[in-house]
Amino acid sequence: MSELDRKRDRTPAPQDWTYAPAPESRDVVSIAEQYGHFVGGEWLEPAETYETISPSSEEPLARVGQGMQQDVDRAVGAARGAFADGWSSLPGSERAKYLFRIARLLQERAREFAVLESLNGGKPIKESRDVDLPLAAAHFFYYAGWADKLEYAFPNRRPRAVGVAGQIIPWNFPLLMLSWKIAPALACGNTVVLKPAETTPLTALLFCDVLRQAELPPGVVNIVTGDGRTGAAIVEHPDVDKIAFTGSTEVGKAIQRQLAGTGKKLTLELGGKAANIVFDDCALDQAVEGIVNGIYFNQGHVCCAGSRLFVQESIAEPLIEKLKRRLTTLRVGDPLDKNTDVGAINSAMQLDKIKELVAAGVEEGAEIYQPPCTLPEKGYWFAPTVFTNVAQSYRIAQEEIFGPVLSVLTFRTPEEAVEKANNTPYGLSAGVWTEKGSRILWMAQRLRAGVVWANTFNRFDPSSPFGGYKESGFGREGGRHGLEPYLRFDE
Numbered sequence: 001m002s003e004l005d006r007k008r009d010r011t012p013a014p015q016d017w018t019y020a021p022a023p024e025s026r027d028v029v030s031i032a033e034q035y036g037h038f039v040g041g042e043w044l045e046p047a048e049t050y051e052t053i054s055p056s057s058e059e060p061l062a063r064v065g066q067g068m069q070q071d072v073d074r075a076v077g078a079a080r081g082a083f084a085d086g087w088s089s090l091p092g093s094e095r096a097k098y099l100f101r102i103a104r105l106l107q108e109r110a111r112e113f114a115v116l117e118s119l120n121g122g123k124p125i126k127e128s129r130d131v132d133l134p135l136a137a138a139h140f141f142y143y144a145g146w147a148d149k150l151e152y153a154f155p156n157r158r159p160r161a162v163g164v165a166g167q168i169i170p171w172n173f174p175l176l177m178l179s180w181k182i183a184p185a186l187a188c189g190n191t192v193v194l195k196p197a198e199t200t201p202l203t204a205l206l207f208c209d210v211l212r213q214a215e216l217p218p219g220v221v222n223i224v225t226g227d228g229r230t231g232a233a234i235v236e237h238p239d240v241d242k243i244a245f246t247g248s249t250e251v252g253k254a255i256q257r258q259l260a261g262t263g264k265k266l267t268l269e270l271g272g273k274a275a276n277i278v279f280d281d282c283a284l285d286q287a288v289e290g291i292v293n294g295i296y297f298n299q300g301h302v303c304c305a306g307s308r309l310f311v312q313e314s315i316a317e318p319l320i321e322k323l324k325r326r327l328t329t330l331r332v333g334d335p336l337d338k339n340t341d342v343g344a345i346n347s348a349m350q351l352d353k354i355k356e357l358v359a360a361g362v363e364e365g366a367e368i369y370q371p372p373c374t375l376p377e378k379g380y381w382f383a384p385t386v387f388t389n390v391a392q393s394y395r396i397a398q399e400e401i402f403g404p405v406l407s408v409l410t411f412r413t414p415e416e417a418v419e420k421a422n423n424t425p426y427g428l429s430a431g432v433w434t435e436k437g438s439r440i441l442w443m444a445q446r447l448r449a450g451v452v453w454a455n456t457f458n459r460f461d462p463s464s465p466f467g468g469y470k471e472s473g474f475g476r477e478g479g480r481h482g483l484e485p486y487l488r489f490d491e
């Protein structure tokens with residue numbers, strides 16, 4: 001059998017049987033009817049509230065505070081008080097104890113957090129259970145280890161805490177983004193005011209319970225919920241020393257403009273349009289798994305999602321065939337079912353955005369493929385989608401869709417692959433699939449992306465810095481690099 005025939009060789013056809021339901025129990029989680037803001041270690045009664053729902057069923061889950069200027073003022077005041085009142089001068093080894101405690105508590109309560117994350121955000125339980133929660137705990141463990149070693153991390157530079165950090169996070173990885181923000185900030189001796197995304201506040205609010213269990217001094221971490229107005233109030237607050245933002249490029253740019261000249265430190269982790277590049281010498285079946293993981297993981301609500309697939313022309317046909325077959329085996333449905341691969345779209349607004357861009361793809365002439373799948377009637381759903389016949393100028397190849405939608409393009413030479421991959425305003429991540437180590441290094445040197453994965457995709461580790469080039473933002477989270485934005489240096 002020739003090499004191409006071998007690659008063409010069909011993956012087994014999907015079987016005509018279904019999985020029995022395997023729902024995770026909701027009983028491990030108790031949700032209050034209403035939540036306030038967590039300020040100075042206490043619950044602050046909100047003046048206004050809004051409803052947070054489950055995107056998979058549109059079922060109301062709780063009422064949550066809409067943070068107003070006075071709530072942000074109080075939270076920043078509590079954070080400033082805690083900073084001055086001993087947190088910043090606490091020995092690193094003591095701060096580390098709190099971080100270790102938080103990490104262990106997250107591990108102990110992992111199931112509760114995973115169920116709540118899937119309920120409020122729509123992601124499959126197997127992802128919140130096996131990815132979000134272990135990584136969130138790992139982040140606290142990792143930065144606990146740095147808390148008493150800052151002087152060794154930055155020799156001869158005398159690192160000290162920045163002060164009050166304002167942190168604004170998105171809805172795609174609510175607890176994980178919280179841990180990416182809070183763990184390094186506390187390890188460096190800062191205090192925090194954090195705003196979760198409007199649609200996914202519940203795990204951040206449950207996290208306040210972990211802070212109490214860990215006996216973190218009041219005011220060190222404050223959580224104010226609400227929409228973009230609450231975020232803007234944190235950004236504008238004169239007593240906040242540093243802003244860490246993860247979200248859309250549009251809001252990131254606005255924040256950068258707002259902060260220009262204020263002297264506040266800023267890190268931005270924004271959008272992406274990652275290239276996943278597959279060469280003809282790769283292990284094809286492995287690459288197909290990597291492509292699926294790259295774009296359908298978390299419904300494609302991933303800033304570093306491999307949303308542009310570049311396939312070497314000689315293997316395009318067998319690869320696309322295998323990919324389509326693999327798509328027919330993805331199970332779309334109840335996020336709390338342990339067999340679910342693709343959960344619900346996070347919100348009605350995001351679903352509209354995905355639909356609009358997919359319609360634009362069809363309009364512009366790309367060929368759409370969606371596997372046959374029955375979507376639940378209630379809730380927000382979108383079938384896994386592949387576009388072939390895509391030109392680089394199409395909106396689906398240029399704009400961040402943030403949904404389960406893949407655009408397939410082709411290339412002939414490595415040079416062409418690099419040129420096409422870099423033809424984007426973003427630069428967060430990329431993937432390369434080849435059996436040649438030298439080619440991986442050659443590509444990695446030329447791809448303008450903060451992370452380049454080789455023969456894998458969407459791998460995260462707290463010790464590995466993550467962040468972007470160009471419109472994907474600046475600053476790094478994770479690793480030793482992730483400490484720097486939370487430190488000032490007396491040279």
Ligand code: NDP
Binds near residue numbers: 195231249
């Ligand atoms: P946003 O950038 O609006 O949201 C990110 C966070 O910022 C949320 O907590 C949001 O609050 C808050 N926020 C909104 N406006 C302001 C403001 N003016 N000042 C300070 N904070 C603000 O993203 P969206 O949720 O609206 O998603 C829109 C698009 O952005 C998506 O379709 C996707 O393409 C992209 N995106 C990218 C992410 C990434 O990780 N790269 C993450 C999320 C979205 P609120 O939740 O109330 O809006």
